[in-house]
Amino acid sequence: MEYVDSLTGFRLDGRRPNDMRQIRGEIGVVAKADGSALFEMGNTKVIAAVYGPREVQNKGQQINNQALVRCEYSMANFSTGDRTRRPKGDRRSTEISLVIRQTMEACILVHLMPRSQIDIFVQVLQADGGTRSACINAATLALADAGIPMRDLVTSCSAGYLSSTPLLDLNYVEDSAGGPDVTVGILAKTDKVTLLQMDSKLPIDIFENVMQLAIEGCKAIAQYIREVLLENTKLLESRKGL
Amino acid sequence: MLQSKSFAKKTKQGRVIKVVREHYLRDDIYCGATFCKVCDTSAARLSASASATILIVDTNVVLNQIDLLENPKIDDVVVLSVVLEEVRHKNLSVYNRVKALCTNPLRKFFVFSNEHHRDTYVKDMIGESPNDRNDRAIRVAARWYQIHLGESTQILLITNDRENKKRATEEGISAETVESYVKSLGKPDLLDLVVLSSSVDVPMEDVEDLRPSKKKIIYSEHKPMSEVTSGLLHGIYHQGKLRVNRYNPFEAYVGSESISEEIVICGRANMNRAFHGDIVAVELLPQDQWRDGKSLIIDDDDDDEEEVHLVPNSADDVPRFENPVQPTSGSSPPVSSHPPGRVVGIIKRNWHSYCGSLDPMPMPAGNAGVAHALFASKDRRIPKIRIQTRQLGNLLDKRIIVAVDSWDCLSRYPSGHYVLLIENDINSRPFSSQVLACLPPLPWSLSLEDLANSNREDLRHLRVFSVDPPGCRDIDDALHCKPLGNGNFEVGVHIADVTNFVLPGTPLDEEASQRGTSVYLVERRIDMLPKSLTEDICSLCSDVERLSFSVIWELTPDANIVSTRYTKSAIKSCAALSYVEAQARMDDSRLMDPLTTDLRNLNSLAKIMRLRRIKRGALTLASPEVKFQIDTETHDPLDIGMYQIREANQMIEEFMLAANISVAEKILKHFSLCSLLRRHPSPTKEMLEPLLRTAAAVGLDLDVSSSKALADSLDRAVGDDPYFNKLIRILATRCMTQAIYFSSGDLSPSEFSHYGLAAPIYTHFTSPIRRYADVIVHRLLAAALGISRLPPIFMDGPQLTSIADNLNYRHRNAQMASRASVELHTVIFFRNRPTDTEARILKIKSNGFIVFVPKFGIEGPVYLVAKDKGSSDWVVDEAHQKVTKAGTKITYGILQTVRIHMEVVEPQPNRPKLQLTLII
Structure with a gap:
């Protein structure tokens, strides 16, 4: 299958190889949570809710010099076209939970909140490839909304290599092509990589190109997230009557 | 900036599910006109002058008139992406041809992605068929072009769909049919390329039929596709590929999976317009219509004589089943082993272009020079084709190429139009300038850089020599043999290092991969690589320093391999011998020079290796090769005879086989999923049937249970005359299929084996100058040794498979062309003798x-x-x-x-x- 049209250079959905899907972020979608956000990358739609910092529920897990970060990832049964009921805590979601937790832990200033717990819940409402990245982006927004101290904004984006072309932000069709798929998470300002995963194989020089493309994507997302947060802050300001 | 609109569609994948995909509409898609002031013109391909006529073609035009579009006189064409997509779904080969047109820098064909353009995207309307929607999309795009480029430029929608044309005119877009457009150009030769549409779009009276009185139904109507599909499901019909008997074009066979036997189809009426190679649906005839053999040879108005041919080399070339010839008397019950059938529908056409000449006919008077002529293909399996031409005088007595357009049940012959091409699909055109630009400058010589490369071993001190057919200019293999102190021998096979010059991804590489192989004709060669590489830079000629890729073994005197190593090297051949010379040196006991000693050592090793291989069950098959002596001036053949095989040939062959096997093992070890190997499938029982029948008739008992058993029984098959054994071997060879290239990721290891050579794995390494497969294997081996990185193409499984398929196809075509060339020369030779x-x-x-x-x-x-x-x-x-x-x-x-x-x-x-x- 041709993922990049050799005549026009467009991908199946009309994007150029280094185009991202349309992204949208919204803050404060779950009133009960301390912080929440909705994040969309094209048809992928993810909701994140953050509780905490709060008292550690299971005292045995309490850490004395830093906060305990917990993460739960799940996919809504209606998120994919066919309604298969997935058991909670299957291998894939356990793995993604872990990935998100580790990525977020790297940017939360956990040492400021000893003996407390931060819960991050992410749920995929609609899946169309790149859920991992969307979850991390949503979690970042939600953490910021909850006012949890962070080093920097973590953003994530994926890139792949199909039809001998590096492609930014794979959608489901491209993702299921079975080609290499690099997911990168970076600390936007400090330019540090906190997450790097790849399916399949790539020669090292091509890998570098693909990863660079993913990093560019992350930066663009970070720029957008900053705008969303700024907008939100302005809103809060006006509410306070400042 | 992106605009997003998602659309929903349903796809069937076992069950019906809803698929939602994004569809981005953009405002940065350019019109492709060089004179456009608004758009970015860096990628523009259309005409530079604003007063030009820009053509927008409809799908049916591309599908039916591709030969016309390929004519360089048609230019400034916009191909819409909606059209391309429709073409791709309907006919992949036409799609590939359009694609080639759109990428050809010499042609002004531009692809406009109307589906992704903000202004030309159309949403499905409720109750609108996909066809109508696409037609509407074409009209919208045409209108956009007209508005975008202004009034001075004429935008012309070319369509043969009357409805579409009518609507376009209503909407104010100028539209024309192909015929009227080409007529307006006033170029009669173009008109010949126009396929006259007999489809529903044009009423029947528009189609010129000179003989309305003869309009009777000759063939029965094909069953509709739905009926065929359900018939196949219920086992009433059988699906298979139609193979026309080469000896009798009125008889064909269909091998179907749903029925164990081959179905025989006799007569044009039962074949019902099917061509050789079509995938057809066949219905078995009722028992009472099973006819005996006499009626099988049908005398139609065509001749059904058989022609003299070269001996086919393998089963692929032979019509697999003989005529089920019956005893003369009609009283005997039909004992035909194959049930007769009748074609009810054609599932997939195998129409392409055919080479041949027109049947002689008088020049017709009047009728604006339009003549209907019958074209007889060179391939007798193809029926005559009716064509319409305006330049009959030009075409008579010429060899031309004709493409088939349609065959309706009213006409005895299919109708077609003439194009010009090349038979066997071999590219004999000169290499393009981009390809030649990749070549190193001449005169080329070994540079210090090459020697300084730590991966390249300097083997110039070795006594390397080559043995080839006389007059061979593209020497791709050379050997050396050095006795070692411990009584063992160091034997090296040195292969021209083509990959040092043909780098992956360059135009040169792409061209070579397309050509796939050099084609050897009598006294002529169509090269895979440009001449300077083939005959000079890569060729391991004597007394010059050349780069090579070497396989070096240490062999014991009983030819057991102690160790193998592979390296890139630099060599200097000391002698380029011919087989005759090498043989003469070995036979002349007075010669004791080192080179002759090497030859003798090699020969004794080769003999042991050969013996061992035969013991393992390798088949010694025979295929008669014909050799011509050609008059240097008139190019007429002077003498003809069989190619003689000497010990020296076998010696070289043995070491090449050994090198290929060693390399195959090495690359498979490193790249188990993406190695290019060569396999030879074991023949099935049915394929060996003719051999067994013949053998039984002469009282010979052949054991075909394994290649070893067959080899042994072939050895025992000694008749009363010396040629008997060879004949049996020739018959055996024809029962085999051809060996094929494949990617190791596609098959399981048990299927890798090479039946004829009795080797578990095999590949081609030793002739990179004339076979592209060897070039690939060279790259694999270099990557396995860590000398270079594996080109990314190897990561792409399907692409590697398609390369392997192309190689098989080219390889076969090259063989057919060589055979045709030999056949031609045979006829020339016997013309006056x-x-x-x-x-x-x-x-x-x-x-x-x-x-x-x-x-x-x-x-x-x-x-x-x-x-x-x-x-x-x-x-x-x-x-x-x-x-x-x-x-x-x-x-x-x-x-x-x-x-x-x-x-x-x-x-x-x-x-x-x-x-x-x-x-x-």
């Missing part, structure tokens, strides 16, 4: 037999009965493969020697052929 010679009977038929002429390696029919005489008084004994003249003792049996007379006759103009007659 009627000859009497000896021949052997290969196959008995009711009206004659097929003979093989060992001296010239040709085979053809000998008729016992003149064609115009109806019945024969010859009685065929199928079981013993004998034919006896009734009432006499004159009997001919299979493999018997007969004397024949060979002569070239020309029953039809421009189609001379060799005729064989029996001398009693």
Whole structure:
């Protein structure tokens, strides 16, 4: 299958190889949570809710010099076209939970909140490839909304290599092509990589190109997230009557 | 900036699910006109002048008139992406041709992604069929072009769809049909390329039919696709590929999976317009219509004579089943082993272009020079094709290429139009300038850089030599043999390092991969790589320093491999010998020079290796190769004879086989999923059937349970004359399929084996100058040694498979072209030399037999009965493969020697052929 049209250079959905899907972020979608956000990358739609910092529920897990970060990832049964009921805590979601937790832990200033717990819940409402990245982006927004101290904004984006072309932000069709798929998470300002995963194989020089493309994507997302947060802050300001 | 609109569509994948995909509409898609002031023109391909006419073509135009579009006189064409997509779904080969047009820098074809353009995207309307929607999209795009480029530029929508044309005119878009547009150009030669549409779009009276009175239904209507599909499901119809008998174009076979036997289809009426190679649906005829053999040879208005051919080399070239020839009397029950059938529908057409000439006919008067002519293909399996031309005088007595357009049930012959192309799909055009730009400058010589490369071993001190056919200019292999202190030998096979010059991804590489192989014709060669590489830079000529890729073994005196190593190297060949010279040196016991000693050592090693290989079950198959001596001035063949195989040939062959096997092992070890290997499937029982039948007829018992058993029984098959064994081997060779290239990721290791060589794995490494497969293997080996990185193409499984498929295809075509060339020269040779010679009977038929002429390696029919005489008084004994003249003792049996007379006759103009007659 041709993922990049050799005549026009467009991908199946009309994007150029280094185009991202349309992204949208919204803050404060779950009133009960301390912080929440909705994040969309094209048809992928993810909701994140953050509780905490709060008292550690299971005292045995309490850490004395830093906060305990917990993460739960799940996919809504209606998120994919066919309604298969997935058991909670299957291998894939356990793995993604872990990935998100580790990525977020790297940017939360956990040492400021000893003996407390931060819960991050992410749920995929609609899946169309790149859920991992969307979850991390949503979690970042939600953490910021909850006012949890962070080093920097973590953003994530994926890139792949199909039809001998590096492609930014794979959608489901491209993702299921079975080609290499690099997911990168970076600390936007400090330019540090906190997450790097790849399916399949790539020669090292091509890998570098693909990863660079993913990093560019992350930066663009970070720029957008900053705008969303700024907008939100302005809103809060006006509410306070400042 | 992106605009997003998602659309929903339903796809069937076992069950119906809803698929939602994003569809981005953009505002940065350019019109492609060089004069446009608004758009970015860096990628523009259309005309530079604003007063030009820009054509927008409809899908049906692309599908039916691709030959016209390929004519360089048609330019400034916009191909919309909606059209491309429709073409791709309907006909992949046309799609590829359009794609080639759109990428050709010499042509002004531009692809406009109307589906992603903000202004030209159209949403499905409720109740609108996809076809109507696409037509609307085309019209919207045409209008956009008109508005975008302004009034000075004429935008012309070319469509043969009347509805579409009508609507376009209503909407104010100028639209034309192909015919009227081409007529307006005033170029009669273009008009010939126009396919006259007999489809529903044009009413029947528009189609010129000169003989309305003859309008009767000749063929039965094809069943609709839905009925065919359900028929296939219920087992009423059988699906398979139609193979027309090469010896009798009115008889065809369909091998179907749903029925274990082959279905035989006799007569044009039952074949029902199917062509050779079509995938058809067949219905079995009821029992009472099972006819006996006599009626199988149908005399239509066509000739059904058999032609003299070269001996096919493998089963692929041979019509797999003989005529189910029956005894003469009609009273005997039909014992045909194959059930007869009738084509009810054609699932996939295999139409392409055919090479041949027009049947002679008088020049018609009037009718604006339009003439209908019958075209007879060179390939007799193809029926005559009716074409319409305006330049009959030009085309008569010429070899032309014709493409088939349609065949409706009212006409006896399919209709087509003429194009010009090349038979066997071999690219003999000169190399393009981009390709030549990749070549290193001449004169090339070994540079210090090459030597300084730590991956390249300097082997110039070794006594390396090459042995090839005389006059060989593209020497790609050389050998050396050095006795070691411990009694062992160091033997090296040095192969021209083509990959040092042909780098992956360059135009040179792409061209070579397309060509796939060099084609060897009599006295001519169509190269895969440009001449400077083929004959100079890569060729391992004597006394020059060349780069090579070496496989070096340490062999014990009993030819056991102690160690193997692979390296890139630099060598200097000390002698380029011919087989004859090498043989003479080995045979001349007075010569004791080091080179001759090396040759003798190699030869003794090769003999042991050969013996071991044969013990393992490798088949020694025979294929008669014909050799011509050509007059240097007139290029007419002077003499013809069989190629003689010497010990020296076998020696070289042995080491090349060993090198190939060693390399195959190495690359498979490193790249188990993406190695290019070569396999030879074991023949099935049915394929060996003709061999067994023949063997049984002469009282020979062949064991075909394994290649080893077959090899042994072939060895035992010694008749009373020396040529008997060779004949049996030739027959055995034809039962085999051809070996094929494949990617190791596609098959399981048990399927890798090479039947003929009895090797578990095999590949091609030793001829990179003339085979692209070897180039790939060189790259794999270099990557396995860590010398270079594996090109990314190897990561792409399907792409590697498609390369392997292309190589197989090119390889086969090259062989067919070589055979055709030899056949042509045979005819030229015998034109002025009627000859009497000896021949052997290969196959008995009711009206004659097929003979093989060992001296010239040709085979053809000998008729016992003149064609115009109806019945024969010859009685065929199928079981013993004998034919006896009734009432006499004159009997001919299979493999018997007969004397024949060979002569070239020309029953039809421009189609001379060799005729064989029996001398009693």
